[in-house]
Structure formats: structure tokens, C-alpha cells
Amino acid sequence: MRIGTHFMRFDSMEPARMRTELADAARYADDGGVTWVSVMDHYFQMEHQGFPASDPMLEAYTTLGYLAGVTEKVQLGALVTGVTYRYPGLLAKIVASLDVVSGGRATFGIGAAWYDKEHAALGVPFPPLKDRFEMLEETVRIARQMYDLDNDGPFEGKHYQLAETLCSPAPLSGPEIMIGGSGEKRTLRLVAQYADACNLFAETPERLRHLLDVLHRHCDDVGRDPADIRVTMLHRGAPIGPGDTAAFVEEMRGFAQHGVDTVILRPPATSLAEWVRDAVLPVVEPCAEL
Numbered sequence: 196m197r198i199g200t201h202f203m204r205f206d207s208m209e210p211a212r213m214r215t216e217l218a219d220a221a222r223y224a225d226d227g228g229v230t231w232v233s234v235m236d237h238y239f240q241m242e243h244q245g246f247p248a249s250d251p252m253l254e255a256y257t258t259l260g261y262l263a264g265v266t267e268k269v270q271l272g273a274l275v276t277g278v279t280y281r282y283p284g285l286l287a288k289i290v291a292s293l294d295v296v297s298g299g300r301a302t303f304g305i306g307a308a309w310y311d312k313e314h315a316a317l318g319v320p321f322p323p324l325k326d327r328f329e330m331l332e333e334t335v336r337i338a339r340q341m342y343d344l345d346n347d348g349p350f351e352g353k354h355y356q357l358a359e360t361l362c363s364p365a366p367l368s369g370p371e372i373m374i375g376g377s378g379e380k381r382t383l384r385l386v387a388q389y390a391d392a393c394n395l396f397a398e399t400p401e402r403l404r405h406l407l408d409v410l411h412r413h414c415d416d417v418g419r420d421p422a423d424i425r426v427t428m429l430h431r432g433a434p435i436g437p438g439d440t441a442a443f444v445e446e447m448r449g450f451a452q453h454g455v456d457t458v459i460l461r462p463p464a465t466s467l468a469e470w471v472r473d474a475v476l477p478v479v480e481p482c483a484e485l
Contacts, residue, residue, distance in 0.1 A: 196451040196482045199231025199459035200224050200475055201274055201429065202258075204240070205251040207465055213251075217258070218265040219468035225266040227476040228483075231427075231457055232266070233274035233304070234258050238313040248312065256289050263297035270300050274394060274429070274459065275375035277308030278327055279319060283334035284357050287341040291366040299367035302392065303338055306375040307331050307382070328381050330354045335372060335389045342366055373427070379409045387413035392425035394459070400449030403428065407453060427457040434463040437473040444481045451485035458482070 200220075208216045224232055235241075240250035255273045263271055271293065276286065287303070294301035307327045308314075314321035322330070333352040340346050341362040350357040373392040376382040386393045387410060397403035407426070414421045428450065435443050447458060462470045 196447055196455055196485045197230045197457045198228070198475060198479045198482055199233065199270075199427070199457045200229055200471060201233050201235075201459050201461050202467060203235045203274075203461055204246070204464065205253060206240075206246075207467065210251070213253070214261070216467050217262065220471045221262045221266050221269070223468060223471040223476065225269050227471070228479040229471070229475060230268075230270060231272075231459060232262060232269045233272050233302075233459065234262075236273040236276040236280060236304075237310060238317055238319075239310070241310065242312070256293065259293055259301075260296060263293060263300065266300075267298075268300075270302055270371075271297055272302030272304040272371075272373065275304035275306040275373065277310070278305060278331045278334050279308040279314065279321060283330075283337040283355055284341065284360065286334065287338040288362060290338070290370055291342065291362050291364070294366035294368055294370045295364050299370075301366065301368065301370045302373050303370050304373045304375060304394070305331065305334060305338075307378075326354070328385075331374075332385055332389070335374070335385070338372060339389070342369065371425070373425075377406055379406070383410045384413045384417075386410060386424060387417050387419050387421075390424060392427060394427045394429060396431065397428055397450070398431045400453055403450055403453050403455070425456045426454055427459060428455050430458050430460050434461050434470075435474050435478065436463060436465075436470075437477075439474065440477045440481065443478050444485070447482055448485055451482070 234255050236255035239248040240246040240252050259271050290303045311321050341360045347361040371391040374386045374390040375394040377396045411421045
């Protein structure tokens with residue numbers, strides 16, 4: 196099992212210190228065997244997680260571009276971009292650019308969006324859930340077409356119409372397309388149809404096993420080999436701290452047995468760099484042996 200980090204809170208640092216703190220945290224991760232660094236794609240901090248909406252929140256792709264410049268090995272992505280935040284052709288172009296400047300380390304992370312408050316606050320349309328899932332499917336199809344060097348023609352969908360799907364420079368990697376979420380009827384169906392990776396929410400190995408069973412049934416329906424889909428999960432327990440290594444590794448054992456490739460850790464309210472150095476790096480090697 197591999198270890199990733201999710202830089203999803205910035206309340207422990209003053210704005211003038213953010214660039215230094217982010218660079219230090221990312222470099223510790225890059226040098227210490229962490230394989231994934233992600234950020235949230237939100238306008239406001241998430242109230243449903245118990246944070247004030249007014250807590251600091253950096254724009255995702257500006258931040259990822261900066262992190263690309265201070266790292267060499269970690270995979271980079273948003274966990275995940277809401278489908279409503281950017282037009283799909285623009286989003287595919289942004290991720291392709293991130294892939295180029297990072298040397299082929301970008302992931303196209305996408306989901307159906309949910310945070311209605313931030314949409315209303317900044318004047319961004321928030322369609323009904325049915326429409327957002329239709330938009331999600333079309334967005335993934337558009338990204339696939341834009342990353343296909345042999346197809347820069349038009350795209351005609353219900354929600355989006357593109358006269359051309361030209362993307363130059365082309366991305367260096369796929370990029371990998373990751374669909375986030377655990378909805379059993381629609382989200383996991385879209386994972387089976389289109390995704391290279393998924394990000395699941397599972398508090399227990401039993402819940403993970405159930406979600407994977409559902410995903411495998413969808414794969415059977417669409418003729419897809421589940422082994423082609425990289426399984427990641429966002430750690431749902433309390434954020435780990437220094438000295439939590441043994442307990443965390445034991446907690447992960449059951450998830451690793453079900454085929455989780457990467458578990459992505461969330462920070463507590465502390466220095467990001469110190470957290471990566473003192474809490475995350477000690478679990479990298481023992482988790483790799485699971």
C-alpha cells in the first residue's frame with residue numbers, strides 16, 4: 196500500500212508563509228516516498244467537516260502548478276474537481292498543462308460537485324444532481340477526446356458542445372482520470388465505464404469490500420477488467436500524528452488486503468511540513484510491506 200497526502204487545510208499558516216510551508220511539505224513528501232499530493236478544489240472551506248467557510252482555501256490548479264515546480268516524483272491532482280467549476284474543455288486543457296509542466300505527473304480528478312453554498316456565493320450555477328451526473332459523464336468523454344491525438348474534432352453532447360477538441364501541447368501521460376465518490380448506482384457505474392482510478396469513502400474494510408463488489412459488478416456489466424482501475428481511498432479516521440505509526444499500519448492492514456493501492460491522509464491543525472515529516476513519512480515504509 197502506498198501513501199498519499201491531501202493538503203486540504205491552510206489555517207495553520209499566515210498567507211505570507213503559505214508558499215514556504217507548502218513547498219517544504221511537498222518536498223518532504225517527494226523525498227520521503229509519498230507517492231501522491233492532492234489539494235481540494237473548493238472556493239470555501241467545507242462547513243460540513245466542522246470548519247468555518249471563511250477559513251483559508253487556495254485555488255486548486257494554481258496551487259498544483261506551484262507544487263509541480265517544487266517536486267519531481269509525486270503524482271499531483273485535485274481530490275476532486277467539481278464538474279460545475281470549469282467548462283470541461285478548459286478543465287481538460289488545465290490538467291494537460293499541469294501534466295506537461297510536472298513532467299507527466301497529473302491526475303484528472305473529477306466528481307459531481309455538492310457544495311451548493313460556495314456556488315451561490317460566487318454566482319456559479321448549481322444544476323440538479325441528475326444534470327450534474329450527465330455533465331460528469333460528458334466531461335470525462337470530452338477529456339478522453341481532447342487527450343486523443345487522433346481526434347480533435349467536435350463534441351456534441353446534451354450539456355456541452357465543442358466545435359474542436361484541440362489540446363496542444365498534448366499531455367505527457369494519460370493523464371490518469373480519477374472519479375471520486377462512493378455512490379453505488381451512478382458514480383461507481385461511471386468509474387467502471389470511464390475511469391483509470393477511483394477514490395472511495397470507506398470507514399471500515401467491510402465497507403470498502405462492499406463498494407468494490409458493487410464496482411466489480413458494474414465492470415462486469417460494461418465488460419471492463421476491475422484490475423485496470425487503481426483503487427484509492429481518503430483516510431476517514433482521525434488524522435495521524437507523530438507516534439501513531441504502529442496503530443495506523445494495523446488499521447490499514449484490512450484495507451490493503453482488499454487491494455487499496457493508495458491511502459490518502461488528511462492533516463490536523465498543525466504545520467503541514469512538520470506533519471508530513473514527523474507523522475506521514477514514518478508510515479510510508481511499513482505500509483509498503485502490507
